[in-house]
Amino acid sequence: MLHTKSESDITSLAPSSPSRSPKRPVYYVQSPSRDSHDGDKSSSMQATPNFNSPMESPSHPSFGRHSRNSSASRFSGIFRSSSGRKGGRKRNDKGWPECNVIVEEGKYDEFDDEKGFTRRCQVLLGFLGFVVLFTVFCLIIWGAGRPYKAEVTVKSLVVNNVYVGVGSDLSGVPTKMLTVNSSLRMTIYNPATFYGIHVSSTPVNLVYSKITVATGQLKKYYQPRKSRWLVLVNLEGTKVPLYGAGSSLTVSDNGVQVPLTLEFEIRSRGDLVGKLVRTKHQRQISCPLVIDSTSTKPIKFKKDSCTYS
Numbered sequence: 370m371l372h373t374k375s376e377s378d379i380t381s382l383a384p385s386s387p388s389r390s391p392k393r394p395v396y397y398v399q400s401p402s403r404d405s406h407d408g409d410k411s412s413s414m415q416a417t418p419n420f421n422s423p424m425e426s427p428s429h430p431s432f433g434r435h436s437r438n439s440s441a442s443r444f445s446g447i448f449r450s451s452s453g454r455k456g457g458r459k460r461n462d463k464g465w466p467e468c469n470v471i472v473e474e475g476k477y478d479e480f481d482d483e484k485g486f487t488r489r490c491q492v493l494l495g496f497l498g499f500v501v502l503f504t505v506f507c508l509i510i511w512g513a514g515r516p517y518k519a520e521v522t523v524k525s526l527v528v529n530n531v532y533v534g535v536g537s538d539l540s541g542v543p544t545k546m547l548t549v550n551s552s553l554r555m556t557i558y559n560p561a562t563f564y565g566i567h568v569s570s571t572p573v574n575l576v577y578s579k580i581t582v583a584t585g586q587l588k589k590y591y592q593p594r595k596s597r598w599l600v601l602v603n604l605e606g607t608k609v610p611l612y613g614a615g616s617s618l619t620v621s622d623n624g625v626q627v628p629l630t631l632e633f634e635i636r637s638r639g640d641l642v643g644k645l646v647r648t649k650h651q652r653q654i655s656c657p658l659v660i661d662s663t664s665t666k667p668i669k670f671k672k673d674s675c676t677y678s
Contacts, residue, residue: 507646517561518650519568519592519637523675524554524599526631527667531660533618533625538610545615546608547627549575549583549660553604557635558597565593566637573602573633578614582606582629624663631656631675653678 530550537543553573559566570587583606592598611618618625632655639648656675658668 507642510641511646511648514561514564514639514641514648517559517639517648519566519635519652520558520560521635521652521654521677522556522558522672523631523654523656523670524556525667525669526604526658527552527554528660528665531625531627531662533615533620533627533662534608536608536610542610542612544610544612545618546610547577547582547606547615547618548608549604549606549627551575551583551604551660553585553602553631554599555602556597556599557592559592559594559637561594561639563594564639564641565591566639568592569636570602571634571636573604573631575604575606576630576632577611577627578617580609580611580614582609582611582627587633587635624661626662627660629658629660631658 528549528551530548532548534546534548535543536546557568567589568587568591569589573585573587574581575583583604585602585604587600587602590598618627635652635654637650637652640646641648654675654677656670658670660668
């Protein structure tokens with residue numbers, strides 16, 4: 370005999386019915402509608418126990434929900450919120466619990482930029498340090514090589530020919546003319562202990578009353594360290610017009626004496642560190658002398674005969 374139960378009776382019995390898993394909810398299956406029963410006024414409902422696995426469930430419709438619940442319980446330990454609470458989480462459209470993803474502020478590219486900037490600063494500081502050290506080194510070398518100035522000593526002047534005559538210049542003006550042919554001897558000493566020098570000079574002139582009557586040129590050459598060289602320079606002047614300055618020259622049977630001044634400048638350059646560090650020196654030399662057309666002896670110069678500056 371079938372006994373019908375009301376909803377209140379079933380509801381009151383539901384808590385007392387045993388369940389295998391206290392953590393899982395009890396599922397209820399509603400009986401067919403009242404149209405399918407004869408005269409039943411209230412729908413009957415019966416409790417369906419919750420099974421641990423889908424294979425133990427007698428009906429397949431509960432398989433999908435059970436699998437979703439088991440999946441949710443299986444992953445509930447992983448997706449935890451930052452506050453540590455398990456319940457009260459929102460779920461997405463597929464039933465999966467939403468997890469709070471911690472989004473870090475900023476980008477990792479900023480760290481790469483900082484590392485690149487630090488590396489560039491280190492390279493720049495290293496380059497600047499090298500430049501400073503190299504500059505100090507060059508200054509020390511330059512200061513050490515500065516005192517070594519080339520020493521010039523004028524030895525003698527040999528006059529091969531001197532002649533004073535009367536003539537006219539290119540414009541036809543009559544004037545006295547002077548012809549001089551001579552050679553100058555001098556020594557140049559390089560006192561530097563660790564570098565050689567390049568020696569050159571301005572034109573070597575014989576001047577009469579501010580008029581250059583003979584000139585010559587010292588050829589540029591290289592002189593090693595701690596060395597002394599003897600240098601020869603030929604001075605020539607042919608039919609140089611003297612104009613008003615020639616009025617003081619008197620030509621006699623005993624010849625002629627011409628007061629002259631030897632003037633020139635010796636230049637020396639030392640390469641200490643290639644072309645980067647150089648030392649340059651100049652020596653101005655001036656020697657008064659008198660040429661006698663009747664004498665063939667060389668004119669010798671003493672230490673105090675010339676001015677070196």
